[in-house]
Amino acid sequence: MKKLLILFCITFFVSNTFSQEEKPNVLVFYVDDLRAELGCYGSETAITPNIDKLAADGVQFNKAYVQQAICAPSRMSTLTGLRPETLGIYSIFTPLRKVHKKVVSMPQLFKKNGYKTVSIGKVYHHSVDDKQYWTYHFKKEANSYVKSENIALMKRLKAEGVKPLKGPAYEDADVEDEAYKDGRVSKYAIETLNKIKDDKFLMFVGLSKPHLPFNAPKKYWDLHDKSKFKIPSRTKPEGMYRLALSSWGELKGYYGIPKKGDLDDELTRTLIHGYHASVSFIDAQVGKIMQTLEELDLRKNTMVIFMSDHGYKIGEYGAWCKHSNVEIDVRVPLIISRETNYKKRKTGKTSDALVENVDIFPTLVDFCGLKGPKSDGKSILPVINKPNKNWDKIATSVYARGKKIMGVTATDGKWRYTEWRNSVTNEILQAELYEHKNSLLSFVNLSGNKKYKKTEVRMKMLLEKQFPRDTPFLQNDKPRK
Template sequence: MIPKFIFPRRVNVFLILLALIVLPVFAQAEEHQASADAKNVLIFFIDDLRPELGCYDVDSIQSPSIDTLASEGVLFERAYCQQALCAPSRISMMTGQYPDHTGIVDLFTPLRKVNKTAMTLPLYFQQRGYVTASFGKVYHHLRDDKTSWSEIPEPPSEKYADPETLAAIARRVKDAKTQKLDVDQTRLAANGPPTECFVTADEGYRDGIVAKQAIASLRKNKDKPFFMCVGFAKPHLPFAAPKRYWDLYEREQFMVPSRQRPEGSPDLAFTIWGELRGYHGIPQQGELSDEMTRELMHGYAASVSFADAQVGKVMAELDRLKLRDDTIVVLWGDHGYKLGDYGLWCKHTNFELDAHVPLIISAPGHTRGQRTKALVEIVDLFPTVASMTGGEVPKSCDGKSLQPLLQDPNQSFKPFALTQYPRGSTMGYSLRNDRYRYTEWIQAGTKRVVARELYDHQDTSTPDRNLAASAEQSKRISRLAEQLNAARRIETTHVKMKK
């Protein structure tokens, strides 16, 4: 017979063990329920997109889908990327950190090659129980950070749809091999033209397929909280899009911009043309003709409208699935772009044209159809979607949440926005305040300022004079230099603390 005093102890032990097993299960169930009730996040990445859209008061560009999104949220008139180059800009956005913090300021370094543990947006939402999905060009290195994604299919790679284009490329490559040309000449032979206008369905080009992949994922994950990034390559070169998007425009409507560079600007401010020189038919030296300039401008506009249509398809599916009221939607461009302005092409500078980007946020329960003139940075996106989905903002983030502006777009936010771009061992740091853009070019070894720029953007995005040498601007330059140096000191301290 079991003594009576033993039984209660066994019951107590049993209850304790039961509690240890059951309570975590209840906790997990509650956590899962909280995740299920959380807002979804859908972010559109648009490559090389200038803030020239219908919603930005540029009537010559047809962008009805993006314009509709702007009418459903807040349009940021003065948003700035942290570097005008795909890889560092996208990594900066995904980490919420300035390029000096990520350590990545070139095109060739994936994030996870140099930092295995950095907190990124997909990792953050993966740890919170979200489905994390990446489609198209999200990171520049497409499968970067791949363990943080629940879904990351191989993106379609074909840039051209016209069989004649593809056949011409194949012939040039064959000829290059027959002639035993060097590596650079062979690579140039393998490049296609900078434009293509071909009669095809949207899925004839990769962005059409990317939209289709994203739509399929929405259908599959409609009952789960998701963090989805959809990256459209257009309007990046080549400006290749179905003919019907070219037909939206007339070639004559495009005006060749002034090729005159700003007076007094240092050589460090400018750049070679970037990737454009690598396309077949583009001269290796000298300016483009007016005819070629208009063709490229036409192709760029057609590519913008093509990308816009893909945004519309994904948004239509979000509506059809009745997910719109549960989803925060963000659309941004990774940097600006030059279309012959100053006689230059592509990005790769600290000029306003390269640093200024489109940004739209449409969030349930927040302001709709409003605009804000507040200065904001792309590093602010990570803390924004973190706070708006009920999460804590990681301490690693340099930006701050834009949620107050989504509630009151008329308030001020930041005194300035920062952008940077390297030239060899010299880094150009650029500060944009309400009116002026101030830039210092600093040598890495000596820390000496070797050149300065000051541009007045009161009335134009392409000022014609560098004011840095003007005696009447000396006090303003001193104040801006102090602000820029203070901002950089904070960054340097942050980097040392992280190490």
């Protein structure tokens, strides 16, 4: 009996040690302001060979959506698995832990379970959030300029007391990658991978481009022929709600950008060029980090996720940036590639399943065999393993216009239905119905059109399952004074 007990203990110890050793790593590329237009997504203008290579080595999701098209709430949602309407934070000015002390986050859970947790660059919008739960935490850097004339300009603007202090909206200095912050992010990521190569890790690499300003080394600008960029239509959708689009003050705050009216074609084309150069710049950083993962023999046991916090407009509808419920702002690229030692892994596949960024946390909990907190999302591991699997009927997002108006929106992958509601009474101020079967853009609000009545009724029912008319939209965040 004693011998059997000893044998059992040895077997138990060995099996658990083996299980611990086999726990997978996770590497997440979390990109700022990246819309669902890359080479692998069929873009004719994006030059993204490294991201395309990653897509060929995994599953590319064509219908992935964020919960709100603005940095802070979107990132909180990803890292907690809770929607903005659950957290009650809709602006960029409130850190998560200022109002939610007990919510269990992704780095918190993984660190508790023995993982080295790493945050490099922009992961949370507020660097103070969960700082204690990152084993390695590289604080995001401020925007920087390299050209001497821009450095001098920034000094002058600061001396003049200009606030907010923003320089030009783009720069193309002839420098090495590390002169700009995303180049340094990849450097820190590579150094950290070498430090933790013998540990189990959850690493987030927060790449800030293509967020404004569009600052990237000249060699990435030179990859693109500026003359080939088309000027998008400035036409706004017919019948669109008056507050559906923002006034894109984010861009107007940069030096040299007109405060009123549309941008002219020359400036529009330059900014489009800068956006594409910035995307090619971060693509190169992805390539460097992936190469290191291979060289350290870590790829075999690491799931790699490439994702964005929200989409972006570069002149479409005569608008810029994000801050809306329109398709081009809430649909994002999402690529997930399983560890290479998983025999049944899928590569070079695409999926039209409706998935959301809020699903990432429960997916990683499932993938790594952990016990996670309650989530508003759900594991999409079944879809990663079977990309054609039937999945959710809708994906939803929100966007608040101040404290009094809330926009709630849903897509079934082909149609987008939005209701703009009074945040207190839930009275519907206006509805929108747009078709997106073949494009990120749509130019006619079909709500109320008799021809599409059945579609609108169906979409309204789907939306109101997620957002009943008596939904209380909590407001836990505090606007900046």
